Amino acid sequence: MTPVRTTVNGSAVAVQAVDANASLLDLLREQLNLKGTKQGCGSGDCGACTVILQDLGNNPRPRAINACITPAAAAQDKHVITVEGLADGDVLHPVQQALIDQHGSQCGFCTPGFVMALTAHSLADDAPKRCSREDIVAAISGNLCRCTGYWPIVSAGMMACGVGAAAQLSHLNGSAQNTEGHSALVTHAADAAHDYQIVHSESQLGQRLQAHAPGPASDAAPQLPVPTIIAGATDAWVAVNQALLQHESIIDISRIHSLKTITAKDGVLHIGACVTHTELLGYFSTAPQQSAAIQELLRRFGSPQVRNRGTIGGNICGGSPIADWPPVLLALDAVATLNSAGATRDIALGDFFQGYRQTSLMPGEYLASVAFDMPASWSQLSFDKISKRYEDDISSVCAAIYIDQQDARVRQVRIAYGGVAATPMRLPEIEALLVDRALADIDSVSLSAALAEILKPISDVRASADYRLQMATTLLLNRLAFERERG
Ligand SMILES: Cc1cc2nc3c(=O)[nH]c(=O)nc-3n(C[C@H](O)[C@H](O)[C@H](O)COP(=O)(O)OP(=O)(O)OC[C@H]3O[C@@H](n4cnc5c(N)ncnc54)[C@H](O)[C@@H]3O)c2cc1C
Numbered sequence: 001m002t003p004v005r006t007t008v009n010g011s012a013v014a015v016q017a018v019d020a021n022a023s024l025l026d027l028l029r030e031q032l033n034l035k036g037t038k039q040g041c042g043s044g045d046c047g048a049c050t051v052i053l054q055d056l057g058n059n060p061r062p063r064a065i066n067a068c069i070t071p072a073a074a075a076q077d078k079h080v081i082t083v084e085g086l087a088d089g090d091v092l093h094p095v096q097q098a099l100i101d102q103h104g105s106q107c108g109f110c111t112p113g114f115v116m117a118l119t120a121h122s123l124a125d126d127a128p129k130r131c132s133r134e135d136i137v138a139a140i141s142g143n144l145c146r147c148t149g150y151w152p153i154v155s156a157g158m159m160a161c162g163v164g165a166a167a168q169l170s171h172l173n174g175s176a177q178n179t180e181g182h183s184a185l186v187t188h189a190a191d192a193a194h195d196y197q198i199v200h201s202e203s204q205l206g207q208r209l210q211a212h213a214p215g216p217a218s219d220a221a222p223q224l225p226v227p228t229i230i231a232g233a234t235d236a237w238v239a240v241n242q243a244l245l246q247h248e249s250i251i252d253i254s255r256i257h258s259l260k261t262i263t264a265k266d267g268v269l270h271i272g273a274c275v276t277h278t279e280l281l282g283y284f285s286t287a288p289q290q291s292a293a294i295q296e297l298l299r300r301f302g303s304p305q306v307r308n309r310g311t312i313g314g315n316i317c318g319g320s321p322i323a324d325w326p327p328v329l330l331a332l333d334a335v336a337t338l339n340s341a342g343a344t345r346d347i348a349l350g351d352f353f354q355g356y357r358q359t360s361l362m363p364g365e366y367l368a369s370v371a372f373d374m375p376a377s378w379s380q381l382s383f384d385k386i387s388k389r390y391e392d393d394i395s396s397v398c399a400a401i402y403i404d405q406q407d408a409r410v411r412q413v414r415i416a417y418g419g420v421a422a423t424p425m426r427l428p429e430i431e432a433l434l435v436d437r438a439l440a441d442i443d444s445v446s447l448s449a450a451l452a453e454i455l456k457p458i459s460d461v462r463a464s465a466d467y468r469l470q471m472a473t474t475l476l477l478n479r480l481a482f483e484r485e486r487g
């Protein structure tokens with residue numbers, strides 16, 4: 001048995017056995033009988049299952065997450081706060097009281113999720129400065145309500161925002177920090193069909209991957225199952241819930257410190273694979289690496305709940321043709337560093353994507369980081385996303401374009417798209433048509449025709465092939481027009 005510690009609403013909770021493929025929502029509702037947290041979509045889209053996950057200790061960093069797409073075992077050594085934990089005795093949390101005062105709930109199914117998303121917002125250090133209507137809409141962009149309408153919910157969010165100490169859940173913090181003496185809380189049977197391992201260093205990860213590596217066919221020793229690496233699990237757990245995928249063996253790499261760093265050195269930026277989108281939004285919103293293009297990518301990326309757990313490495317390694325980071329990284333000419341036990345190799349991101357959801361990762365390899373030369377000015381990079389819904393939606397088409405121009409002449413250009421082929425793709429043929437040309441001389445008709453020759457998008461539920469081609473063309477022509485205007 002592997003004893004694991006977790007804390008729920010300030011109290012240690014003992015659970016006999018949790019399956020490796022169970023979600024945190026299963027754990028809360030089915031094993032701990034905390035049914036305030038609701039299940040709606042089971043895929044991170046509705047926010048009904050929102051809870052707060054925070055570290056234990058002095059730097060708790062409370063974050064809203066979707067319990068339905070978070071593995072139960074990922075709560076080890078963390079503090080989970082659910083809607084049941086918010087009231088201090090008979091005194092409701094300011095967010096709960098504001099929802100009552102503003103008539104922000106009708107059937108009530110979505111209400112615990114909204115309460116938790118708004119509470120997480122009110123717990124942020126800078127919450128008092130982020131109480132505008134726009135800020136509150138962003139805070140609840142991962143939550144759906146089908147009957148009340150959003151106006152009273154947003155008003156409640158604005159009312160409760162920035163109430164300071166009253167929102168700080170001090171009745172939970174004292175007990176949550178006292179974790180000494182926790183007994184076995186979440187446990188896995190050693191002989192269980194599935195196992196979930198959290199590794200804390202790259203050397204541990206290397207050892208685990210090596211232990212699971214297939215031996216020679218002649219080897220009589222029993223083979224361990226090939227493990228699935230997960231980071232935030234925002235992609236992997238949708239498959240568990242929706243496709244009923246069961247992982248035999250899971251390695252959780254989200255706590256490896258060396259994979260969670262961002263380093264700028266000699267003009268090159270190195271981003272660890274397990275850096276979350278929320279951490280990246282903080283980084284790219286601060287000078288000197290303030291980038292409007294990357295902020296646009298990240299503000300439109302899923303919801304706060306998804307950004308709080310999802311990582312850049314998971315976005316790349318999922319190999320999705322509509323993932324948002326790969327086009328930006330292709331436009332920045334990024335290089336991926338792939339590690340395995342005792343070996344490391346660099347590969348241009350353009351060579352990393354091999355086919356629909358296929359990457360160059362070999363068995364036993366993992367993505368450690370991506371690196372690129374920082375542009376002389378971040379305004380040389382643009383990112384545009386077309387999706388059916390503005391908030392919390394995956395791209396139908398997205399484009400990332402890097403242009404270095406001087407005296408209205410293109411010196412260097414890199415164009416990359418998502419959603420127009422089986423993989424994210426860069427367009428060297430189109431770049432060749434533009435480089436060394438005066439922006440005023442570029443003929444949009446022949447450029448559109450050249451794009452139509454190269455791009456062969458597919459039709460699916462998100463968009464038709466025709467629409468995708470038109471959008472891809474418009475995004476490029478608009479960017480060139482913008483560059484022409486700024487000269
Ligand atoms: C509601 C919702 C909204 C979303 N919105 C967007 C969006 O707007 N844009 C977008 O691009 N994506 C979106 N996604 C997809 C997903 O959230 C992102 O791709 C996210 O970055 C995945 O990161 P993760 O850490 O959660 O990956 P995981 O789910 O942990 O892993 C994804 C895949 O990558 C592998 N993997 C992860 N890390 C590594 C590593 N370091 N080395 C090797 N393999 C690894 C895993 O084995 C798995 O196959 C959304 C998902 C949901 C559920």
Ligand code: FES
Nearest residue numbers: 040041042047068
């Ligand atoms: S149940 Fe809909 S996001 Fe979790």
Ligand code: FES
Nearest residue numbers: 106107108145146
């Ligand atoms: S109150 Fe009914 S779904 Fe929101």
